[in-house]
Amino acid sequence: MNGYPEEIKGNILIVDDKLENLNVLESALSEEGYEVRKAINGPMALMGVRADPPDLILLDIKMPDMNGYEVCSQLKADAQTNDIPVIFISALDEVIDKVRAFTIGGVDYITKPFQFEEVLARVENQLTIRNLHKRLQEQNLHLLQLNQELTRSNKELEDFTSVVSHDLKQPLQVIIGFVKLLGIKYLNCLDAEGKEYVAQIAKAATHMQRLIQDLLTYSQVGTGNRELKPTDCNTVLTQTLADLQMVINESKAVITHQSLPTVIADELQLEQLFENLISNAIKFHRPTEPPQVKILVERKNGEWLFGVHDNGIGIKPQQSERIFQMFQRLHSEQEYPGTGIGLAICKKVVECHGGSIWVESDPNIGTSFYFTLPSRSITESHSVG
Ligand SMILES: Nc1ncnc2c1ncn2[C@@H]1O[C@H](COP(=O)(O)OP(=O)(O)OP(=O)(O)O)[C@@H](O)[C@H]1O
């Protein structure tokens, strides 16, 4: 743990101008398995520490030329040596300025004549703290590196997704265009099977187009190239409902909502969030009942808590984490069309705005999607009705 062979417990530098003190401490500590070095004055100690930093320093206060306080101050002023713990040594009859000793960075003190058990306990204590501190620093550094690596690889993946989806759009557009032409111009040359093939190609190509568009949207959320500004959620919802008008009419969905607040957000991304949650609520309705969707909001713990509630087919509790992952769908494309990216986009949008999203559901009764958005003072301007 401390980087030494098991029998060596740590490297200790003793600084004292009196040889008998040095020797007595050296033998006691060596016997306990410590590697001991000695210095008989301040300048020697500083040189030795800089050349080869020890794990701990036992430092006499009263020394000619340079006293222990000065040595300690110099060590603490140097970034190379300032984390080495210093235990001061003072004679019982000396007045030790404890406040000064701790202020300049000493961690403890021992008094002469030495009580060896006490000296050993204090030394061991400081070395344990130092080792724990070192380990914590190493772990922090490791976490920092992992975090940087993760950020970098996420960014790489997003760039890759963005470039690939962008480049795929064009050739796919060509395929869709020619399949349409084939269907129009050569329809009469094809038998029923041929027509079916053309229809299947057109369907798959359109699905792929959606997939690519959704991937592109996903990769663009959180890239920081859009501006967050006060955004009225009522306006966003009105626009979303207008975009969904056809599906709403076809499904005879009834959508109700409270008056919504203004939040600091990217308007387009909020629209993507509302659109996917509402279109899901409509899409996953029970065949026996037209969809009823309620959008509610309340202020809770300094945040806005939105709820999108439906009376649809529901989700089993064990699936409630999975659905927020990319491409995770609980039904086949034939049962309910979709790419399985919608909720992954919702999660990314909400998290990029500093909120969180989750689902609560009762199979065959309905589903509630909840998400939070930070509320700032500007959001006060709209009351919830
Ligand atoms: N309101 C809901 N009621 C029941 N199941 C839902 C609801 N919303 C989502 N799900 C389930 O979660 C899955 C993932 O939803 P998501 O919106 O990510 O994908 P999708 O709607 O299938 O496709 P996309 O939104 O990408 O077109 C859905 O396929 C569905 O199984």
Ligand SMILES: [Mg+2]
């Ligand atoms: Mg969806």
